[in-house]
Amino acid sequence: MRSMDTTPPGDTPAERFGALVRRLAEEAGYDLTPRAGGRKQLAIDTGMSTSAIGRMLDGQTLPTPSVYESIAKVLGVDVRTLLVEGGVISSDSWPEGAYWAVRSVTEQPQLSPEAAVAAWGITDPRIRQMLLNSIEQAIRLQHETDTGLGTASSGRP
Structure with missing residues (x-):
C-alpha cells in the first residue's frame, strides 16, 4: 500500500533508474513514444524483453544485474554512471575512479x-x-x- 510507504513518489531506485534510462535512451535516439518502435529496438539492442524494458522505463522494476553492462553500452555510458546516477548504488559504494580497470570479461586487457x-x-x-x-x-x-x-x-x- 503506497500510503504506508515513506518514500516520496519518483524516489524509489526503480523509478530513478527508469527515469535515467529513459532520458539516456532518448538522447541516444530511441523514440520511446507509444508505437514508435523505440522500446522494441532498445529491447533488441540490450538483449532484454520488450516487457522488461517497459517495466524498467516505467520505474516498476530494476533490470537483472546481468544486463546492466549491455544497457550501459547501448546508452553510451559506463556501468558506474548507470548504477550511481540511477540510484541503484550510492557513490560511496563505487567511488569515482576507484575501479577504473573494471571491464567486461571479453574486454579485459x-x-x-x-x-x-x-x-x-x-x-x-x-x-x-x-x-x-x-x-x-x-x-x-x-x-x-x-x-x-x-x-x-x-x-x-
Missing part, C-alpha cells in the same frame, strides 16, 4: 602479474614476491605446454 597483485590488494612484500614468483612460474609452464616444450621435459607423452 592483458594483466601483468604486478598489476594483478596490486589489484588484489596484496601489500606485504614477502607475500607479493611469493605470489609474483608463482604467477611467473605458471605463465612459463603454460607457455611450455602451449608450444609443446612442456611435454618433453615432463616425461609425459
Whole structure:
C-alpha cells in the first residue's frame, strides 16, 4: 500500500533508474513514444524483453544485474554512471575512479602479474614476491605446454 510507504513518489531506485534510462535512451535516439518502435529496438539492442524494458522505463522494476553492462553500452555510458546516477548504488559504494580497470570479461586487457597483485590488494612484500614468483612460474609452464616444450621435459607423452 503506497500510503504506508515513506518514500516520496519518483524516489524509489526503480523509478530513478527508469527515469535515467529513459532520458539516456532518448538522447541516444530511441523514440520511446507509444508505437514508435523505440522500446522494441532498445529491447533488441540490450538483449532484454520488450516487457522488461517497459517495466524498467516505467520505474516498476530494476533490470537483472546481468544486463546492466549491455544497457550501459547501448546508452553510451559506463556501468558506474548507470548504477550511481540511477540510484541503484550510492557513490560511496563505487567511488569515482576507484575501479577504473573494471571491464567486461571479453574486454579485459592483458594483466601483468604486478598489476594483478596490486589489484588484489596484496601489500606485504614477502607475500607479493611469493605470489609474483608463482604467477611467473605458471605463465612459463603454460607457455611450455602451449608450444609443446612442456611435454618433453615432463616425461609425459
